[in-house]
Amino acid sequence: NAGVTQTPKFQVLKTGQSMTLQCAQDMNHEYMSWYRQDPGMGLRLIHYSVGAGITDQGEVPNGYNVSRSTTEDFPLRLLSAAPSQTSVYFCASSLTGWGTGELFFGEGSRLTVL
Amino acid sequence: AQRVTQPEKLLSVFKGAPVELKCNYSYSGSPELFWYVQYSRQRLQLLLRHISRESIKGFTADLNKGETSFHLKKPFAQEEDSAMYYCALSGGTGFQKLVFGTGTRLLVSP
Numbered sequence: 001n002a003g004v005t006q007t008p009k010f011q012v013l014k015t016g017q018s019m020t021l022q023c024a025q026d027m028n029h030e031y032m033s034w035y036r037q038d039p040g041m042g043l044r045l046i047h048y049s050v051g052a053g054i055t056d057q058g059e060v061p062n063g064y065n066v067s068r069s070t071t072e073d074f075p076l077r078l079l080s081a082a083p084s085q086t087s088v089y090f091c092a093s094s095l096t097g098w099g100t101g102e103l104f105f106g107e108g109s110r111l112t113v114l
Numbered sequence: 115a116q117r118v119t120q121p122e123k124l125l126s127v128f129k130g131a132p133v134e135l136k137c138n139y140s141y142s143g144s145p146e147l148f149w150y151v152q153y154s155r156q157r158l159q160l161l162l163r164h165i166s167r168e169s170i171k172g173f174t175a176d177l178n179k180g181e182t183s184f185h186l187k188k189p190f191a192q193e194e195d196s197a198m199y200y201c202a203l204s205g206g207t208g209f210q211k212l213v214f215g216t217g218t219r220l221l222v223s224p
Binding site for chain 1: 158
């Protein structure tokens with residue numbers, strides 16, 4: 001049981017490049033989400049999904065796209081990377097989105113945009 | 115609006131000393147409160163939640179609605195408690211409304 005798997009763990013991009021951060025979970029969780037973690041800012045929600053085919057914006061969605069074609073996968077796309085998107089990204093999942101259970105996190109992906 | 119404040123960026127104590135990591139929140143309804151922990155080179159993981167009234171690894175946290183606080187306490191700190199601790203609040207409407215504090219790094223020295 002791998003839990004929540006994120007790839008890649010590290011990535012360096014140039015301004016304007018695009019890339020996709022992958023997230024997969026094998027727990028049959030309905031709820032999946034992406035956070036970014038910046039120094040002094042805590043974790044901020046980027047996008048989330050309450051099930052396959054359903055996504056919505058979180059607190060800081062600009063510059064990011066998501067899709068949820070399967071229950072297992074929730075990729076995060078950076079369309080045109082900017083230095084302000086340098087951050088550590090975490091994917092998380094939960095059995096339901098009701099907020100009373102436990103969020104399971106991936107190991108994180110450290111992205112640097114030059 | 116929901117807000118979580120962790121006033122201390124770093125808390126440094128000696129092994130065996132009591133620990134209290136502060137968390138204050140702002141929310142007009144009935145909050146769901148959590149503590150998450152991130153040990154070095156490990157994933158962020160749930161430590162405890164107020165609704166369960168659990169004691170995990172010797173840590174406890176009591177919700178004080180009058181003071182709008184959810185401080186994390188442990189009577190005798192251990193070196194393995196060194197980690198980053200995040201307080202989080204959910205407005206009860208789902209994880210999409212989960213708000214994290216900025217975190218407190220706890221350093222327990224021998």
